[in-house]
Amino acid sequence: MSVLYDRVALIGLGLIAGSMALAMRRAGLAGEIVGTARSAETRAIAAEIGLVDRVTDTAAEAVAGADLVVLAVPVGAMGAVAAEIAPHLAPGATVTDVGSVKRAVIDAVGPHIPEGVHFIPAHPLAGTEHSGPRSGFAELFDNRWCLLVPVDATDRVAVDRLRELWQKMGANVEEMDADHHDLVLAVTSHVPHLIAYTMVGVADGLRRVTDSEVIKYSAAGFRDFTRIAASDPTMWRDVFLTNKDATLDILGRFTEELFALQRAIRTGQGEMLFDYFTHTRAIRRGIIEAGQDTDAPDFGRVRKQQ
Numbered sequence: 100m101s102v103l104y105d106r107v108a109l110i111g112l113g114l115i116a117g118s119m120a121l122a123m124r125r126a127g128l129a130g131e132i133v134g135t136a137r138s139a140e141t142r143a144i145a146a147e148i149g150l151v152d153r154v155t156d157t158a159a160e161a162v163a164g165a166d167l168v169v170l171a172v173p174v175g176a177m178g179a180v181a182a183e184i185a186p187h188l189a190p191g192a193t194v195t196d197v198g199s200v201k202r203a204v205i206d207a208v209g210p211h212i213p214e215g216v217h218f219i220p221a222h223p224l225a226g227t228e229h230s231g232p233r234s235g236f237a238e239l240f241d242n243r244w245c246l247l248v249p250v251d252a253t254d255r256v257a258v259d260r261l262r263e264l265w266q267k268m269g270a271n272v273e274e275m276d277a278d279h280h281d282l283v284l285a286v287t288s289h290v291p292h293l294i295a296y297t298m299v300g301v302a303d304g305l306r307r308v309t310d311s312e313v314i315k316y317s318a319a320g321f322r323d324f325t326r327i328a329a330s331d332p333t334m335w336r337d338v339f340l341t342n343k344d345a346t347l348d349i350l351g352r353f354t355e356e357l358f359a360l361q362r363a364i365r366t367g368q369g370e371m372l373f374d375y376f377t378h379t380r381a382i383r384r385g386i387i388e389a390g391q392d393t394d395a396p397d398f399g400r401v402r403k404q405q
């Protein structure tokens with residue numbers, strides 16, 4: 100138990116901020132955790148369940164005297180929140196965020212950060228399809244990655260302290276450039292979410308989801324799509340609008356591959372399909388073999404086979 104920040108202010112009290120509060124408490128990392136959210140209902144629930152030590156009505160009150168401020172709101176709201184808190188930030192404080200997109204957050208938040216305050220963007224690669232003040236849990240970040248995206252000339256001491264916070268909340272930490280982050284996340288998270296949304300939309304278009312036939316007879320693949328497609332609409336709207344270029348780039352590549360597979364199916368090129376699926380299977384096995392997905396149900400089985 101070692102206190103890293105005397106007062107942490109959480110702006111937004113949803114899945115990520117709530118999980119951070121619980122993970123910080125678990126390891127005794129904060130002297131006091133103060134939180135605020137835009138809606139009175141969210142603030143009331145957070146106070147009722149004791150999610151944080153103190154709930155304030157405004158973001159200005161929450162950040163007063165805080166040595167760490169965490170912006171945990173949808174990406175599209177980060178700039179407005181930064182403008183609101185800027186005059187109230189304590190000199191020497193660190194401002195960080197947890198947004199799923201990094202370049203747009205840096206562009207929106209950076210200009211509001213006063214001289215003498217450290218701004219260190221971050222992104223925990225951990226989440227669920229649930230949102231709101233009741234959805235957080237202390238274990239969310241355990242053995243997950245958290246990417247720090249320090250901007251030029253960021254104070255190293257401040258970065259190292261934030262790194263230690265994430266590590267003590269259970270995460271493995273790496274640093275990454277913002278544009279690279281946005282491209283990597285477009286491939287690994289953003290476009291896969293879009294595909295899930297689309298697939299559930301297609302199934303619904305067949306008017307069978309509502310009759311529960313698709314769900315009733317679905318194997319795991321479609322069930323996973325429905326879970327992902329239940330994610331927060333505001334959050335994901337903002338992700339696509341703010342990571343537009345990388346998303347469109349990866350979607351373009353995706354549709355090219357899809358058309359190639361479509362053509363192979365239409366023209367009966369079994370060998371092409373077999374080779375493609377053999378290659379993708381090897382990728383999956385490589386991930387498991389490298390120990391990079393210890394949660395996978397086939398983790399032990401694939402290791403034994405090889």
Ligand SMILES: NC(=O)C1=CN([C@@H]2O[C@H](COP(=O)(O)OP(=O)(O)OC[C@H]3O[C@@H](n4cnc5c(N)ncnc54)[C@H](O)[C@@H]3O)[C@@H](O)[C@H]2O)C=CC1
Binds near residue numbers: 116200229230334
């Ligand atoms: N849900 C997930 O799986 C993950 C989300 N993130 C990122 O973390 C951030 C927060 O996401 P969650 O905690 O999942 O969301 P959430 O929906 O559970 O909580 C968001 C909070 O922000 C507040 N809020 C919403 N709009 C606002 C506005 N315009 N101004 C001020 N406050 C506002 C809400 O009242 C709520 O307290 C987002 O930027 C998201 O991209 C990062 C990793 C995983």
Ligand SMILES: O=C(O)C(=O)Cc1ccc(O)cc1
Binds near residue numbers: 199224228288
């Ligand atoms: O629930 C899932 O499968 C996720 O992919 C969670 C998630 C959502 C958004 C992020 O920026 C990071 C992680």
